[in-house]
Amino acid sequence: MAARGDSTREQIVVAATRLFYGDGIRAVSMDAVAAKAGVTKKTLYYHFTSKDELVAETIAARDQPMLELYMRWFAETDGTVAEKVRGLFTKLGRSVDVPRWRGCGFLRTIAELANTPAHPAVKAGAAHKKRFEAWLATELRDHEVPNATALARQLVILLDGATTVMLIHRDLDYVETAGRLARDLVTRAATQAD
Template identity: 45%
Template structure:
């Protein structure tokens, strides 16, 4: 994929994320995304063969960003697991109160596609939750927490 195509693809993903988050995955049309990016619907479909593929790409992009953000917020090299969890919750609180937060995009995707268990959005939400849980469990285990997996599951819930 050349640089221009890659840039167009990223612009599509960014615009789709904004629209999906604002109006919902199901209510956002491909036409609205194409208009927001300033491209034709045909061009959009050259990059993504379906809306489901675009939703999957948006959630994959958000997964990478959110996992990195969570890891940064937790500051796992701190003085113990209590401080790490305190840092994580303090950062979440700041984020949800200052960023016009409308809920987790992953949770919203899982809810919107609740009747479609195999939909890429549901699968992406499940993968994201599992990855966050696994990372947190490993970070807690590094601090010597005996039942780190269970604690991580409870925190992520």
């Protein structure tokens, strides 16, 4: 019985994630989520006591898969640590250069709920961004790049900025330009260690 409940809960999260990402959190009703998930509203509220709880769960559910995706992109990119960092931008650009892309789901959620900074989804989105930054700093440190913490923060700013501008202009050159800047920042930092 527990497995079925977990499956239903996951089914709801998947449906809600698609709707929230495609249409925006405020535009999507719980009725729409129930219909998309193929469950009754009673079942939906059995698993999630409120829309806020459901929104937070959709963000939390995307945290680890997104971190793992960036880790894989980094590991799969050949070359120096600077080239690996640029590879994050290159692979991000390829993955978002599609008509259905609506921007970074974490940033969109935080922006949509900006007037409620204590919202659990805002906290989950911010925690994801911090975990990504910490992972990147660890990678830089492991590759003996000095000032890894400060550099990771600069790279996150470039990455999130590139993502935002890509959404505005739908021009991959913004992500590629940010990737070149990121590579140059890491190269400069790495050469200071020599």
